[in-house]
Amino acid sequence: MGEVHEIFVHELQKAFPVELDSDSGGYQTATILGEKTYVVGGLDDESTFSIGVRIWDNLTGKWAIPTVLGTKPSPCKGHSALLLNNDRMLILKGGSNSDDCTWFLEVDTQFVREQKKILETEVVAWSKGVKGNGPKPIVISGPSGVGKGTLISKLMKEFPSTFGFSVSHTTRLSRDKEKDGVHYHFTERSVMEKEIRDGKFLESASVHGNIYGTSIEAVDVVADAGKRCILDIDVQGARSVRASSLEAIFIFICSPSFEELETRLRGRGTETEEQVQKRLRNARVELEHATSPGLFDHLLVNDDLETCYESLKKLLGLDGSSEAIYHSSPMTVELPLRPSISEMDQKVLINCGTAELGKTSNSLIVLDVSSLKGGAPGRTRGLYMYALDPFADKVPQF
């Protein structure tokens, strides 16, 4: 069963006035899946409509406030909800343009089911919908001192509009010249452990005696800036990302010899002797994992820096040196506050109505959801949107 309208929420409010904050008047939708009703929306302190989620369980007759994972959509004054594939809801944000209107609230996907087991609570997860396939993030791994950071810096310097760095969290102390929020988010261990338990991380691992992790937000921030995300993470992290729904390209960097790795690590002069020894021991283990079947897509030897950098650019399709900019389509459409939607054959028909359309006169928009890819904790890609105008000789894409 799909969306149930506002009226139904008011019925729920009458029945359970305390839990539903009946005085708020905030716009909400209710969507039924099995024995559960997912109520989305509400009114926050600033009288803007926030997109909160609560679940009515028909079996227990109780409300549950779920743990909400992922970056949630910014507040909006209205939305529409539609259940897709019995595992996620399409949330169309009213009043927003085609770059920010499609969101998915996952309620029973594999990721959500796994998280429910881990967190032992009700879980829902937000995932922003993006048009087309978008650029795949790049995961770069390899032993400490091999030159990952050096290669990434070169790439970001030459292609500043193309790439964005996923700023990890770590419990290790900052080195001279490292800036909080730029190189890492330097974090207290207890804080980071709690955030990991709260599901804020795409992956995390204990590396050389400290915790390191990629927050979901760190990857989202880069995608929001219209850039291709680069993750510099260890092999354990790469394995976790590989197992997640984030489709990425995985590159392992190795050194020409173990002696050379040791020389570079010592030459950098950032670690104590004890830490150097620990990192070298871990390097041997990481090197063994480099050839694990299905983990890395590419292996690069960083012998001569310039040669390795050219190989990296080549495999990323950048050897022509023209900078790829991943901004979305130039054409925008703004949806009405509460778009009316219906679904047939994996196509969602959005009735916009000409009055609120603004930049285009088309009143029907088709959202093709037949080839969705990815999903929480990352983006949901593979969305296609076009206006349906019986009088137009060509179909505008968004």
Ligand SMILES: Nc1ncnc2c1ncn2[C@@H]1O[C@H](COP(=O)(O)OP(=O)(O)OP(=O)(O)O)[C@@H](O)[C@H]1O
């Ligand atoms: N091809 C190369 N030849 C010689 N020195 C290099 C080369 N690549 C990087 N280096 C040097 O090796 C040292 C380690 O490089 P870098 O800090 O980039 O390694 P890393 O893999 O990012 O390490 P970590 O995983 O600890 O962050 C630096 O001093 C860097 O200048």
Ligand SMILES: Nc1nc2c(ncn2[C@@H]2O[C@H](COP(=O)(O)O)[C@@H](O)[C@H]2O)c(=O)[nH]1
């Ligand atoms: N699993 C993760 N590993 C990470 C992350 N950020 C960095 N790293 C890896 O840690 C080591 C050591 O880094 P250093 O800055 O202390 O020298 C290195 O191999 C990085 O790739 C992360 O978010 N997750």
